[in-house]
Amino acid sequence: MEITVVHGDITRQQVDAVVNAANRGMRGGGGVDGAIHAAGGPAVLADCVARFPHGLATGDAGWTTAGDLPARWVIHVVGPDHRSGQTDRSLLTSCYARALAVADELGAGSVAFPLVSAGIYGWPKHDAVAAAIETLAAAETAVAEARMVAFDRGTYQLIAQSLSTT
Ligand code: ADP
Numbered sequence: 001m002e003i004t005v006v007h008g009d010i011t012r013q014q015v016d017a018v019v020n021a022a023n024r025g026m027r028g029g030g031g032v033d034g035a036i037h038a039a040g041g042p043a044v045l046a047d048c049v050a051r052f053p054h055g056l057a058t059g060d061a062g063w064t065t066a067g068d069l070p071a072r073w074v075i076h077v078v079g080p081d082h083r084s085g086q087t088d089r090s091l092l093t094s095c096y097a098r099a100l101a102v103a104d105e106l107g108a109g110s111v112a113f114p115l116v117s118a119g120i121y122g123w124p125k126h127d128a129v130a131a132a133i134e135t136l137a138a139a140e141t142a143v144a145e146a147r148m149v150a151f152d153r154g155t156y157q158l159i160a161q162s163l164s165t166t
Helices: 031-038 040-050 087-104 125-138 152-165
Strands: 002-007 016-023 061-063 073-078 109-112 143-148
Touching: 002 125, 016 031, 016 087, 016 125, 031 040, 031 109, 040 061, 061 087, 073 087, 087 109, 125 143, 125 152, 143 152
Parallel strands: 002 143, 016 073, 016 109, 109 143
Antiparallel strands: 061 073
């Protein structure tokens, strides 16, 4: 699998699946979650309600339609909330591994990822990048491209630097 990085908005990516940094409730939220629901439209929330009546566990992944997004699917993951004391790193790496497993179930060839837990959930950015890249690099998957989408320049530079030494 090729791991790439772009600076931009994940809702604009032309890929088979975009990953959402959701929360356990799976009914939308702030940050990238809010952006994906806003751009995907009500079909995304309706599918979340239908497919995840009891939400989703931290570290797990599950898919819905992508509604009006260019992508075909949204793969929702629930990162650990570092700010409220969830500091078990395996819950963060699990998000990337589980997202790729779901992508394989769907037959998605290209998947765009945000930097899970690094926003509202407050995971230290350097380690959020390291966890993402090391997990993606070690994954056994049929996905051809994992595209990290950095929302700001600083995050883009951190990811690009990490990729250049992987
Ligand atoms: P979490 O609650 O898991 O921390 P956030 O959505 O708050 O999730 O942040 C995760 C990352 O997604 C942060 O680096 C944030 O800057 C980034 N982000 C926010 N909006 C977008 C977007 N539209 N496209 C890509 N990344 C985004």
